[in-house]
Amino acid sequence: MSSADMPRRPNVLLFMDDQLRAGAVGYAGGRNVPTPNIDRLAGQGMVFENALATCPLCTPYRGQLITGRHPTQTGIVQNFIEVNPRERSIAREFGRAGYRTGFIGKWHLAAGWRKRSGKHLATQADRARVLEAERAYREENPDECYVPPGPSRLGFGFWAAYNFHCDFQRAYYYGDSPERKFFPGYETDGETDVAITFMESCRRLGEPFFLIIAPHPPHPPWRLEDAPEGCIDRVAEEIRWPANVPEGYWADDAAARVYYSMVANVDDNVGRLMEYLDRTGQSENTAFVFTSDHGDMMGSHGRMNKMVPYAEAVRVPLVIRQPGTVPGGRTDLLQGPLDHMPTLLSMAGLPVPDTCMGADLSGHIVSGESVDRDALLLASYTSHWDFFDSGTEWPEWRGLKTPTHTYCRWLADGREELYHDLDDPCQLEDLAAGNRDAPLLTDLRRRLDDSLHEARDESLPGTAYADWYDDERNLLRTGEGEPADFGE
Numbered sequence: 001m002s003s004a005d006m007p008r009r010p011n012v013l014l015f016m017d018d019q020l021r022a023g024a025v026g027y028a029g030g031r032n033v034p035t036p037n038i039d040r041l042a043g044q045g046m047v048f049e050n051a052l053a054t055c056p057l058c059t060p061y062r063g064q065l066i067t068g069r070h071p072t073q074t075g076i077v078q079n080f081i082e083v084n085p086r087e088r089s090i091a092r093e094f095g096r097a098g099y100r101t102g103f104i105g106k107w108h109l110a111a112g113w114r115k116r117s118g119k120h121l122a123t124q125a126d127r128a129r130v131l132e133a134e135r136a137y138r139e140e141n142p143d144e145c146y147v148p149p150g151p152s153r154l155g156f157g158f159w160a161a162y163n164f165h166c167d168f169q170r171a172y173y174y175g176d177s178p179e180r181k182f183f184p185g186y187e188t189d190g191e192t193d194v195a196i197t198f199m200e201s202c203r204r205l206g207e208p209f210f211l212i213i214a215p216h217p218p219h220p221p222w223r224l225e226d227a228p229e230g231c232i233d234r235v236a237e238e239i240r241w242p243a244n245v246p247e248g249y250w251a252d253d254a255a256a257r258v259y260y261s262m263v264a265n266v267d268d269n270v271g272r273l274m275e276y277l278d279r280t281g282q283s284e285n286t287a288f289v290f291t292s293d294h295g296d297m298m299g300s301h302g303r304m305n306k307m308v309p310y311a312e313a314v315r316v317p318l319v320i321r322q323p324g325t326v327p328g329g330r331t332d333l334l335q336g337p338l339d340h341m342p343t344l345l346s347m348a349g350l351p352v353p354d355t356c357m358g359a360d361l362s363g364h365i366v367s368g369e370s371v372d373r374d375a376l377l378l379a380s381y382t383s384h385w386d387f388f389d390s391g392t393e394w395p396e397w398r399g400l401k402t403p404t405h406t407y408c409r410w411l412a413d414g415r416e417e418l419y420h421d422l423d424d425p426c427q428l429e430d431l432a433a434g435n436r437d438a439p440l441l442t443d444l445r446r447r448l449d450d451s452l453h454e455a456r457d458e459s460l461p462g463t464a465y466a467d468w469y470d471d472e473r474n475l476l477r478t479g480e481g482e483p484a485d486f487g488e
Contacts, residue, residue: 287326
């Protein structure tokens with residue numbers, strides 16, 4: 001058989017936004033800014049209405065997606081740590097099969113400027129020490145966002161990425177040397193430019209690709225100067241807030257308007273990617289995945305940011321489009337980041353490593369096969385996104401999401417919360433108060449304990465995970481003992 005006669009291997013394009021909650025996009029009920037391109041993608045693909053950030057924090061979500069393993073198995077329990085370079089990864093599996101692999105955008109799987117910041121931030125004295133450590137490290141390492149070629153990139157070959165920064169208007173990145181490059185225009189626009197160039201190169205060479213595009217917006221800051229040009233005008237004149245945002249919480253909605261302007265820019269770039277794939281005849285041979293690493297509370301329950309078990313932080317958009325292969329429609333099947341690796345490998349006809357802890361959902365996506373899944377484990381491991389602290393404003397918790405309910409157990413005091421998500425989507429009525437559904441609570445407690453056992457999760461306080469890392473945030477051990485070494 002000549003190479004021209006060989007079947008074309010499908011491409012995979014995964015667009016993973018940062019801090020985009022499901023309710024912000026039109027197909028999921030969003031009304032604050034139009035998202036016609038994302039809605040069109042949803043109309044042509046499979047929409048997961050129960051896609052979840054099972055640990056609603058940037059680095060743990062990315063670690064789960066790329067390794068297919070729980071944070072307690074990989075040690076990726078918070079931001080700004082050095083990921084174990086010997087992990088088996090989705091990029092390595094695709095690369096082994098002859099795919100060109102690429103990563104564009106925010107990586108956030110390295111310690112960066114936190115390398116010598118210590119492991120705790122519990123007191124004001126800690127804050128002064130950390131600021132000085134960061135200043136000194138950046139002075140010594142001006143390109144601390146650079147991740148050098150090699151094992152720390154976890155199998156990604158093409159590289160136009162940075163570990164973490166918020167310079168959206170003049171976004172810099174690195175290739176294979178510690179020399180800053182700059183995306184043209186606004187960050188997400190420039191990343192899409194680079195992505196299209198990469199995909200076109202693969203098309204001309206006849207090589208299949210596995211590519212992740214990971215823009216930082218609409219992550220904070222939400223200052224007016226961070227808004228993409230021309231996008232704020234598309235935001236609704238009056239922001240519509242869900243019923244769980246306390247009255248008067250947003251006395252000034254300027255920051256929220258910037259958030260939604262960033263969402264509009266994301267939508268523009270999803271449209272550009274769809275147009276490129278359609279124009280070059282690659283849509284039917286490309287699994288286009290659109291999702292996010294977690295949401296944002298944006299005032300719901302009187303909170304901002306993430307790291308809590310509520311719907312606004314946990315629910316993320318997820319659409320998978322491949323015309324001719326994925327028939328489309330909507331599914332209420334529970335989906336989490338662990339599922340991406342086995343599902344996408346299987347959709348490409350590649351073997352799934354036995355290290356993957358998620359489910360292969362390809363049969364469900366392609367032919368509607370039923371999947372036996374009645375709950376997903378939810379967790380937040382530390383009470384600060386960048387430090388191994390406990391009991392601060394973001395206390396640690398474990399929980400379960402079922403097709404109908406969200407259950408949470410807070411580690412510090414054992415307090416429980418339970419919400420019926422279908423009858424009470426804003427999660428205003430805590431059914432655990434007064435033990436109003438005792439049989440269900442008993443069942444969920446047991447199922448949570450079973451899920452924790454499977455994940456090698458001992459429900460440790462956040463401070464305990466500091467022992468898993470050395471003073472430069474290199475991994476020493478995990479819930480399974482020594483860090484994994486898959487010989488990659």
